[in-house]
Amino acid sequence: MATLQAIKYSPGQLLVLDQLRLPHEHHYDPVSTAEEAFDSIRTMRVRGAPAIAIVAALGLAVELSNGACTASTADDAVAYIESRLDYLKESRPTAVDLSNAVAKLKQAVRDAKVDGLAPAEAKQAVLDAYLAAAEQLLAKDLDNNTAIGTHGAAWLQQQYGATPDRPLSILTHCNTGSLATSGHGTALGIVRSLHAQGLLRHAYCTETRPYNQGSRLTAFELVFEGIPSTLITDSMAAALMRLRRGDMALGAVIVGADRVVRNGDTANKIGTYALAVLARHHGVKFVVAAPTTSIDLETETGDGIVIEERKREELTQISGAVVNPDGSVDPSRTARVATADQRINVWNPGFDVTPHDLIDAIVTERGTVVKGADGRFDFSKVLPERWRW
Numbered sequence: 001m002a003t004l005q006a007i008k009y010s011p012g013q014l015l016v017l018d019q020l021r022l023p024h025e026h027h028y029d030p031v032s033t034a035e036e037a038f039d040s041i042r043t044m045r046v047r048g049a050p051a052i053a054i055v056a057a058l059g060l061a062v063e064l065s066n067g068a069c070t071a072s073t074a075d076d077a078v079a080y081i082e083s084r085l086d087y088l089k090e091s092r093p094t095a096v097d098l099s100n101a102v103a104k105l106k107q108a109v110r111d112a113k114v115d116g117l118a119p120a121e122a123k124q125a126v127l128d129a130y131l132a133a134a135e136q137l138l139a140k141d142l143d144n145n146t147a148i149g150t151h152g153a154a155w156l157q158q159q160y161g162a163t164p165d166r167p168l169s170i171l172t173h174c175n176t177g178s179l180a181t182s183g184h185g186t187a188l189g190i191v192r193s194l195h196a197q198g199l200l201r202h203a204y205c206t207e208t209r210p211y212n213q214g215s216r217l218t219a220f221e222l223v224f225e226g227i228p229s230t231l232i233t234d235s236m237a238a239a240l241m242r243l244r245r246g247d248m249a250l251g252a253v254i255v256g257a258d259r260v261v262r263n264g265d266t267a268n269k270i271g272t273y274a275l276a277v278l279a280r281h282h283g284v285k286f287v288v289a290a291p292t293t294s295i296d297l298e299t300e301t302g303d304g305i306v307i308e309e310r311k312r313e314e315l316t317q318i319s320g321a322v323v324n325p326d327g328s329v330d331p332s333r334t335a336r337v338a339t340a341d342q343r344i345n346v347w348n349p350g351f352d353v354t355p356h357d358l359i360d361a362i363v364t365e366r367g368t369v370v371k372g373a374d375g376r377f378d379f380s381k382v383l384p385e386r387w388r389w
């Protein structure tokens with residue numbers, strides 16, 4: 001079966017699927033400069049914490065491959081790359097994958113082996129070090145997601161004793177699938193893995209207002225993959241959790257993360273916190289799936305997370321393809337319509353923070369982290385190299 005690919009890269013060429021046109025149209029934008037990568041991220045043609053970091057890294061890689069860096073020494077090439085990375089880092093502030101990627105890429109160019117080389121060769125060594133590090137981010141993300149899927153499915157199976165005869169239903173929020181990553185996905189990757197093992201009964205996805213990543217993207221991915229699934233509005237989650245009948249008996253809510261901080265508090269798409277409160281009230285497990293690239297050990301608690309505020313039109317207007325009188329969708333005719341009085345004041349935080357006490361498990365590519373007897377998540381096992389007591 002064909003796979004969904006948000007990011008298509010080959011050396012010197014980056015194509016990014018325009019997610020604002022999904023599910024009706026599949027259009028790839030060429031991204032060949034840092035400015036184009038910035039714009040793609042800021043306008044959310046590409047979104048999702050890992051995908052943002054990869055597009056920023058590879059957008060600059062293509063720019064460098066095309067000879068944009070005119071520096072004549074290694075030091076100047078490092079300075080050029082660092083200033084472009086600083087610029088890209090500002091495209092979206094909450095998802096930490098981008099800042100972590102920027103730190104890693106800066107380190108890679110500073111570590112480039114240039115001793116004894118002539119200036120032109122030394123400059124080339126810096127550019128080569130950048131390209132290798134950026135391409136590695138892409139390859140590593142896919143491995144991470146597959147591992148998250150395996151660990152998450154195993155943890156849930158063990159919690160519930162799920163078997164193909166007693167499969168699990170889950171609820172997910174926003175889009176954390178192939179479209180938000182280099183492939184497979186994080187929270188949706190666990191859903192995929194459960195499905196592949198015959199352990200998934202049914203997947204519910206929220207619409208995820210205001211930008212509808214759930215109805216536009218996750219619903220599309222679930223249908224594309226042939227996973228038994230149902231779309232609900234965000235406001236239906238409580239009613240769903242209360243019902244404990246058949247497919248609707250939820251085993252877990254599984255979400256992604258834009259930033260998990262040191263105490264386990266987790267920033268994710270707005271509405272995640274509400275789902276965690278509901279899950280606790282209804283005795284449903286609440287699981288965060290995040291690669292270690294989404295973990296920020298420098299920030300102590302969720303109070304330190306900068307939450308991106310987005311434009312008012314996301315609440316007061318909506319885009320879509322025109323529906324013909326016979327019910328078919330015409331992807332060639334799109335329209336933007338107003339859904340509210342355009343003069344109303346709007347508050348539009350893109351993310352919220354779920355306190356760690358409402359989270360049962362954080363699944364990473366290196367294993368599943370649960371709270372210790374002191375009620376705290378201990379990331380030392382999955383991030384020994386970054387952990388400090």
Ligand SMILES: CSC[C@@H](O)[C@@H](O)C(=O)COP(=O)(O)O
Pocket residue numbers: 047048049050095173174175176177180181185186187213255256257258268269270350
């Ligand atoms: C694997 S994606 C994890 C998160 O980035 C995801 O849950 C999310 O909140 C995405 O928000 P978005 O605003 O669409 O970039």
